[in-house]
Amino acid sequence: MTTIVARPVARVLEPGPFTTVQDFGRFGYRRFGVPTSGALDLWSLSFANGQVGNNPDSPALEVFHGPMTIAALEDIVVGYSGKSSEVTVDGTPSRENPLGIPKGSTLRLEPHKGSAIIYLSFKGGLVVDAVMGSASTYTRARFGGLKGRTLQVGDILHAPVGVYQTSSHTVEPLEAPERHRVVRGPHAELFPPESLESFFKAEYRVSLDSDRMGYRLGGSVMRGFRDWGRVLTMAVFPGMVQVTPDGLPVVLMADCQTTGGYPVIGEVLPPDLCALAQKPPGTAVSFEEVTEDESETILEGFACSISYLSKGESG
Amino acid sequence: MRVRRFANVVYVEFCDTIDPECNSSVLSLDRALAARSPDWLLEAVPSYGCLALVVDPARSTKEAITNELKEVCASVQAAVPYQGGRLHQLPVRYGGEFGPDLGFVARSAGVAEDEVVKIHTSREYHCYMLGFTPGFVYLGGVDDKIAVPRLETPRLKVAAGSVGLAGNQTGFYGMESPGGWRVIGRLQVATFDVGKEPPSSILPGDRVRFLSVK
Numbered sequence: 001m002t003t004i005v006a007r008p009v010a011r012v013l014e015p016g017p018f019t020t021v022q023d024f025g026r027f028g029y030r031r032f033g034v035p036t037s038g039a040l041d042l043w044s045l046s047f048a049n050g051q052v053g054n055n056p057d058s059p060a061l062e063v064f065h066g067p068m069t070i071a072a073l074e075d076i077v078v079g080y081s082g083k084s085s086e087v088t089v090d091g092t093p094s095r096e097n098p099l100g101i102p103k104g105s106t107l108r109l110e111p112h113k114g115s116a117i118i119y120l121s122f123k124g125g126l127v128v129d130a131v132m133g134s135a136s137t138y139t140r141a142r143f144g145g146l147k148g149r150t151l152q153v154g155d156i157l158h159a160p161v162g163v164y165q166t167s168s169h170t171v172e173p174l175e176a177p178e179r180h181r182v183v184r185g186p187h188a189e190l191f192p193p194e195s196l197e198s199f200f201k202a203e204y205r206v207s208l209d210s211d212r213m214g215y216r217l218g219g220s221v222m223r224g225f226r227d228w229g230r231v232l233t234m235a236v237f238p239g240m241v242q243v244t245p246d247g248l249p250v251v252l253m254a255d256c257q258t259t260g261g262y263p264v265i266g267e268v269l270p271p272d273l274c275a276l277a278q279k280p281p282g283t284a285v286s287f288e289e290v291t292e293d294e295s296e297t298i299l300e301g302f303a304c305s306i307s308y309l310s311k312g313e314s315g
Numbered sequence: 316m317r318v319r320r321f322a323n324v325v326y327v328e329f330c331d332t333i334d335p336e337c338n339s340s341v342l343s344l345d346r347a348l349a350a351r352s353p354d355w356l357l358e359a360v361p362s363y364g365c366l367a368l369v370v371d372p373a374r375s376t377k378e379a380i381t382n383e384l385k386e387v388c389a390s391v392q393a394a395v396p397y398q399g400g401r402l403h404q405l406p407v408r409y410g411g412e413f414g415p416d417l418g419f420v421a422r423s424a425g426v427a428e429d430e431v432v433k434i435h436t437s438r439e440y441h442c443y444m445l446g447f448t449p450g451f452v453y454l455g456g457v458d459d460k461i462a463v464p465r466l467e468t469p470r471l472k473v474a475a476g477s478v479g480l481a482g483n484q485t486g487f488y489g490m491e492s493p494g495g496w497r498v499i500g501r502l503q504v505a506t507f508d509v510g511k512e513p514p515s516s517i518l519p520g521d522r523v524r525f526l527s528v529k
Contacts, residue, residue, distance in 0.1 A: 028357075030360045031360050034449045184321075232331045233362060234326070235360035258360065258445075259360075270323065296372060299372040
C-alpha cells in the first residue's frame with residue numbers, strides 16, 4: 001500500500017444517522033463473498049466530486065438521511081450533490097457549490113425532504129486506508145472507510161497533502177424517468193403473468209427498514225410463484241429485484257449479499273438505481289419494463305457519462 | 316448451456332443442481348476467461364451451476380461479448396476438464412461453545428455427538444463457491460444421515476470460523492456475521508483476511524477435509 005501523507009481538514013460535530021466514506025466500490029471480490037459497496041447513487045457522487053475537480057470516483061462522504069455537521073480545521077473547499085440540499089455555513093444558508101469554508105467555521109448539510117442522500121466531497125479527496133482497492137465502507141463486516149464504520153462525533157477527516165487531483169469532467173444531468181426502468185430478471189418467467197403484470201403496474205412505497213443492503217418495498221403482494229425454495233443459489237448484483245416469500249420486492253443495493261436464493265424478477269438499470277437510492281422511506285416507487293436492446297443503449301450512455309465501473313479507476 | 320443477459324450482467328448457466336461435475340464446468344470457464352481477461356469483463360462470480368459476468372457496456376457490443384463467450388466455451392469444452400484445486404485439512408473444535416447445534420444434529424440423526432463428528436470428518440468436500448458474506452465457503456456432499464434443515468430463526472451473530480450444516484451442504488463463516496446454518500464446530504485456523512490477496516485461502520474448486528481437534 002502506498003502511504004499518502006494526510007492532513008486533518010475537518011472534525012465531525014454531528015455525524016448523522018448513517019454517514020460513511022464511499023467511492024465507486026471494490027471490484028473483483030464478489031467471488032470471495034465481498035460486496036461491491038460504494039456509493040448508492042454513483043451519479044451524485046460523481047457530481048459532488050466534479051464540483052471540486054476531483055476524479056468522479058474519489059472517496060467522499062455519503063450522508064444518508066442527514067443532517068450532518070463538520071468543523072473546518074483549516075480553510076477547505078467542498079462540493080456537494082442535491083440541488084435542494086439545505087446547506088449552512090455558521091448558520092447562514094448558502095447555495096455556493098463549490099463552497100469555501102474558512103478554518104474554524106462549521107458546515108451543516110441536510111438532504112432535501114424528497115431525497116435521502118447528499119454526497120460531500122473535499123477538494124483533493126479524502127484519505128482512508130484502501131481495502132481491496134477501495135476506500136468504500138462496508139459496515140456489516142467492519143472494513144473500509146473510516147475504521148469500517150459510520151462516522152462518529154469527534155472523528156477527524158483527512159485530505160492528502162500536496163495532492164491536488166485535477167479532473168475537468170463534467171457530469172451530464174441524470175436522465176432517469178419517474179418510473180424506474182427495469183429489465184426482466186433471470187426468474188421472471190417463473191412468475192405467473194398476473195404477478196409480473198402487477199409488478200410493473202403497482203405503486204410501491206420504500207419501507208422503513210431499507211438500508212445500504214437493500215430497499216424493501218411495500219405494496220401489492222405478488223402471489224403464485226411456483227418454485228419457492230427451489231431457486232438454486234446464484235450470484236446476485238446491485239439493482240436486482242428479489243421477491244421474498246412475503247411476495248414483496250427488495251431492490252438490492254451496493255452492500256447487497258453476493259449470492260442469493262430468492263427469485264429475481266427484474267433488474268433496475270444503473271441510472272435509475274441512482275434515482276431510486278434517493279427515495280426516502282415512505283416515497284412512492286414504480287417500475288417500467290424496458291427491452292434488453294433498450295437497456296443496452298441506456299447503459300452505454302450512463303457508463304460514458306460518469307465512467308461508471310471504469311476498470312482500474314477505483315481505489 | 317444457456318447464456319442470458321440482464322442489463323450489465325450475463326449469466327452462463329450450466330445446470331440448476333448441486334453437482335461437482337457441473338460446477339467444474341463453471342470453474343473451467345471462469346479460469347479460461349480470467350486467462351484471456353477481455354476488456355469488457357469487469358468481474359466474474361461463479362456459483363453452483365452458473366458463472367455470472369459483469370460486463371462493461373461502454374467497452375464492447377453485445378455481439379462481441381456473445382462471440383467471445385462462444386469461442387471460449389468451445390475451447391473449454393475441448394480442453395481437459397477442471398482439475399480439483401488444492402486439498403485443505405482444516406482443524407475443527409466440535410461441540411460445546413464452538414458448536415451449539417451439535418446436540419440437535421445428533422438427536423435428529425439418532426446418533427451420539429461423536430458419531431456426527433466421525434461422519435462429518437469422514438469425507439472430502441468440494442468447494443463450490445464463496446458467497447453470501449465475505450469468505451463464506453460453500454461445500455457440498457454431506458452424508459444424508461447428518462443433513463439437517465437450517466435454523467428457523469437465524470442467529471444475529473455467528474463467530475468467524477463457525478462450521479455449519481444446511482441440508483446436504485456444509486460450510487463455514489469467513490467473518491462474524493448473522494447466519495442460519497446449524498453450527499457444529501469452529502475452525503481453529505483463519506481462512507479469510509481482508510488484508511491478503513486473495514482474501515480467502517480456500518477457493519472454488521478446492522477440496523476440504525475437516526479434522527477434529529480437542
